[in-house]
Amino acid sequence: MVPTMVLVADGSRDAHRRDALCGLAEAVVQRGEAPVRTAFGSHAELQATVESVQGPLVVVPAFLAGSDTASTELLSGLDISDRFDACATAPLGAVPSIVAKLAAQLRAAGWCPGDGVVLAADGGPDNDERRQVTDVARMLSRRVQSPVQVGYLNAWAPSVSDAVTRLRRNGHGRVAVATWQLVEGSDFDRLRDIGATTVTAPFGPSAVVIDTLLAQHRAATARLAA
Incomplete structure (x- = not known):
């Protein structure tokens, strides 16, 4: 059965x-x-x-x-x-095929080599989940051959907005947000309002x-x- x-x-x-x-x-x-x-x-x-x-x-x-x-x-x-x-x-979590999909979405959204990248996650009380997010950022960085900062929407630090601002302060005129979400909701609306150059859609x-x-x-x- x-x-x-x-x-x-x-x-x-x-x-x-x-x-x-x-x-x-x-x-x-x-x-x-x-x-x-x-x-x-x-x-x-x-x-x-x-x-x-x-x-x-x-x-x-x-x-x-x-x-x-x-x-x-x-x-x-x-x-x-x-x-x-x-x-x-x-x-x-840090599944290679899913991270590869995220890298492809970044490129499709208009990310170019040299652009800053922020992995936008929610955060939460689970330290294992935080480690997973960190692993995803590392894997994504290897995929796009560029540093990836992590930003959080509702817990932990830095916030997504702070991560975008930090990259711009460090010389990245263009910053892409890689959305670490499965489906679209109100949190995705917040990401679109942050002012990044590009924002990838949730995986769906x-x-x-x-x-x-x-x-x-x-x-x-x-x-x-x-």
């Missing part, structure tokens, strides 16, 4: 973000590899969704490590330790994201079967 994939993220902050998350889920459904349920609301909704699934399940975060504090907090409140047929995967339901989510589900399915 193929375990149900339960996609989890906080979609309660705005309707546009929730719609984007539903679009991501639909793209996963269209692959036809596993039954899919979604929990894009409150902790009570997440718990109810998990409890309603008959048979094995894999909880898969529909957000990137360090990209969504609210979703991290939502997932951390889920307890499935009493279920032998359930497990959860980690949020997508791109093939590399769907491939990676399904790979996580397959790996977790193998662990449940062991």
Whole structure:
């Protein structure tokens, strides 16, 4: 029996973000590899969704490590330790194929060699997620052969705005922001208002994201079967 994939993220902050998350889920459904349920609301909704699934399940975060504090907090409140047929995967992080996609998005958005680069993440309470963001910045730097600064929207320092300002003060007339988000929401609107030269769009339901989510589900399915 193929375990149900339960996609989890906080979609309660705005309707546009929730719609984007539903679009991501639909793209996963269209692959036809596993039954899919979604929990894009409150902790009570997440718990109810998990409890309603008959048979094995894999909880898969529909957000990137360090990209969504609210979703991290939502997932951390889920307890499935009493279920032998359930497990959860980690949020997508420093995955080479995803970082390669981010580098391609930078170039498509108009980044040129010599432009400053800021990796824009959310931040949050999880130090492992912070390490993941740092690793992504290092991998992206190697991809574009240029230093990459990290800026944060809602936690930690420096802020995205401060990182952009620092690069300009250091001689970069053009600064690109690489958006470390899976789907678009109000935070992306804030990035567009910072005044960077270019801002990449969130990944959305791109093939590399769907491939990676399904790979996580397959790996977790193998662990449940062991």
